[in-house]
């Protein structure tokens with residue numbers, strides 16, 4: 001039986017058929033940090049003064065919009081020097097091959113996901129997502145816990161937070177802007193679709209659950225002034241952008257030091273609710289169909 005938490009290909013079909021519906025004009029979040037993703041998947045650009053850093057490259061079908069967004073901000077995609085990936089699922093590396101071809105950038109991936117690409121590429125979810133023509137890439141650089149990636153005026157500290165995938169990373173970086181130097185941070189993956197019972201049973205990745213909880217603990221005490229999301233729902237990117245447009249002189253809605261812990265508490269509660277639900281079910285029941 002398939003858990004309701006698993007990937008729902010029907011819900012994503014629209015991204016393949018009509019990606020243009022999900023376009024958002026790119027915008028500055030704070031200082032030299034910009035949003036270049038779409039309404040579903042985040043992609044972030046940092047202008048380091050000595051080249052660009054891009055974090056995640058969205059779906060294969062939305063990569064043309066990503067390239068256009070970088071140009072619209074006044075940057076040349078050819079100047080990307082580093083492409084970081086929060087984790088190795090297809091919706092975060094869809095434009096990587098194209099952008100590497102355009103720029104010659106170095107690609108970075110968490111160690112666990114580099115192993116996954118080599119040994120268990122099915123866990124990149126390309127086939128499960130209906131993108132069977134699309135392949136994982138070979139990363140140029142491997143990210144390990146505590147690594148610091150430095151380019152121009154920017155240093156990005158990497159913290160491994162496996163669970164959603166074996167190589168999921170979180171990162172933290174200082175950004176200079178009109179309110180001084182603030183810390184932007186992102187948890188790189190907390191989706192339950194790869195940690196729910198039916199997925200774990202099928203793919204045998206039962207270690208993911210304890211890994212995930214340890215990862216949440218590891219980053220809980222980080223100071224984060226600007227919480228970023230690799231899916232826009234995590235930090236309400238779209239709503240905040242609308243607020244900024246409506247209130248150009250107003251407070252920056254991305255600057256909120258309480259949001260980080262609030263989000264981590266939320267994902268932990270969701271995770272625990274899922275585990276409780278599974279424990280309460282009779283063996284073999286489907287969560288979606290089970291009637292009580």
Ligand SMILES: [Zn+2]
Nearest residue numbers: 087089189191
């Ligand atoms: Zn994912």
